Amino acid sequence: MALHTTRTFQTLLKLAFAGLLGASLVAGEVGAEQKQPSPGSAKAIFGSVSLPNQGTAQPYGFYAKGCMSGAVALPVDGPTWQTMRLSRNRRWGNPAMISLLERLSRDAAKSDGWPGLLVGDISQPRGGPMFNGHASHQIGLDADIWLTPMPAHPLSIEERETLPFTTMLQKNAFLTINPNVWTESRARLLMRAASYPQVERIFVNPAIKKKMCDTWTGDRTNLGKLRPIYGHDSHFHIRIKCPPGSTACKPQAPVPADDGCGRPLAWWFTKEPWAPPKPPKPGTKPVKPREVMVSDLPNACAAVLAAPSVDSMQAATFGGAPGAPAVAPMAVVPAAASDEALPDIGPVPDDKPSGE
Ligand SMILES: [Zn+2]
Numbered sequence: 001m002a003l004h005t006t007r008t009f010q011t012l013l014k015l016a017f018a019g020l021l022g023a024s025l026v027a028g029e030v031g032a033e034q035k036q037p038s039p040g041s042a043k044a045i046f047g048s049v050s051l052p053n054q055g056t057a058q059p060y061g062f063y064a065k066g067c068m069s070g071a072v073a074l075p076v077d078g079p080t081w082q083t084m085r086l087s088r089n090r091r092w093g094n095p096a097m098i099s100l101l102e103r104l105s106r107d108a109a110k111s112d113g114w115p116g117l118l119v120g121d122i123s124q125p126r127g128g129p130m131f132n133g134h135a136s137h138q139i140g141l142d143a144d145i146w147l148t149p150m151p152a153h154p155l156s157i158e159e160r161e162t163l164p165f166t167t168m169l170q171k172n173a174f175l176t177i178n179p180n181v182w183t184e185s186r187a188r189l190l191m192r193a194a195s196y197p198q199v200e201r202i203f204v205n206p207a208i209k210k211k212m213c214d215t216w217t218g219d220r221t222n223l224g225k226l227r228p229i230y231g232h233d234s235h236f237h238i239r240i241k242c243p244p245g246s247t248a249c250k251p252q253a254p255v256p257a258d259d260g261c262g263r264p265l266a267w268w269f270t271k272e273p274w275a276p277p278k279p280p281k282p283g284t285k286p287v288k289p290r291e292v293m294v295s296d297l298p299n300a301c302a303a304v305l306a307a308p309s310v311d312s313m314q315a316a317t318f319g320g321a322p323g324a325p326a327v328a329p330m331a332v333v334p335a336a337a338s339d340e341a342l343p344d345i346g347p348v349p350d351d352k353p354s355g356e
Contacts, residue, residue, distance in 0.1 A: 038291050042293055042294045043131040043291070047124060047131050049126050051309040051313060052069075052071035052072070052310055053304055053308065054309070055070045058070060059140055060248045060249070061298040062138075063142055064135045064138060067297055067304050068138075073091045073092050073316055074091045074093065074122065075317050079106075080105035080116040081105040081117040081119055082118055084119060085120065086160055089124065090137070094141055096240060096243040097142075100196060101117065101119060104192060108189050113184075114185050114189045115149050117145050117146070118149075118163075119144070120143075120235055136239070139249060141241075142239050142240075146165070147166070167181075168186070175210070177211045187215065190202060191222065194226060198240045199238055200252065200255070201227050201255060204236050205233040206265065206269070207233065208228075209260070209261075210265060210269075213259065213265065224255050226260065228268050230273075248300060
């Protein structure tokens with residue numbers, strides 16, 4: 001019996017490795033997801049809009065259920081950042097998010113030994129649900145940052161599409177940081193991001209959180225903002241608070257006051273979060289979740305969709321970097337999705353439903 005239990009546990013661990021490694025190796029391509037959004041769904045409609053609406057910046061709803069008005073784009077390139085996967089047209093965000101990214105990129109380059117940010121998905125031009133990659137990122141207040149430093153040369157458009165993600169995890173080991181990849185500068189980058197008062201959560205892999213808990217010797221006041229979650233082993237996810245005055249933005253409960261290094265983190269190192277889903281009872285049909293429609297989102301989202309567009313992408317680019325190339329969005333391709341789709345396994349930590 002004991003042997004059997006051990007074997008089962010080993011199998012579960014192997015499953016977990018396979019899942020984690022698989023997610024990293026294929027750069028998070030989302031096998032179980034749709035290739036194309038269903039016509040008429042909120043994902044299809046928001047995904048087909050190429051420019052933001054005219055109007056003041058306003059998040060409507062919640063990180064994982066909403067949309068945004070008056071988005072601005074992070075310039076394709078800045079002195080201390082480059083944006084990735086341009087075909088996805090997800091460089092859009094609330095001005096508070098975009099200015100924070102620019103600031104983080106400058107501060108990290110100046111003080112943390114991090115040459116610049118590779119910025120992944122922020123949001124679609126009018127926010128809303130996306131057909132691949134994310135549950136959140138809907139109201140312009142979430143952004144993904146690669147854990148790969150910005151190269152010294154400007155990446156070509158092609159390189160931005162194809163540069164593979166680099167996992168921080170060790171191959172063939174359970175939730176273990178690869179010491180050959182991890183660096184102090186990554187730790188400093190994360191804590192720099194956590195240091196801004198408007199940042200309310202940063203999602204990282206549980207192994208990264210543990211590494212930070214075990215090794216961070218500086219001020220630990222903001223360590224609790226680092227929240228362990230599935231995936232997020234090659235990028236981290238910054239979430240900012242509802243900006244002041246955004247009355248239609250639904251805030252998330254604040255993180256607990258402690259550093260988050262205790263019991264909730266230990267849970268991730270048990271088999272429970274990695275257990276395969278329970279098989280359905282014999283004779284029951286699996287219930288397919290209903291597609292989210294625009295009418296499921298805050299009422300303002302239909303008006304955001306109907307509102308006239310800004311004149312051009314350039315006109316809505318934040319600050320603007322002189323000489324930055326203007327890149328028209330290509331058709332959105334389903335490949336190379338972000339690595340943040342969550343496996344549908346096990347019970348979920350308190351961060352998950354709203355977190356990702
Ligand atoms: Zn994200």
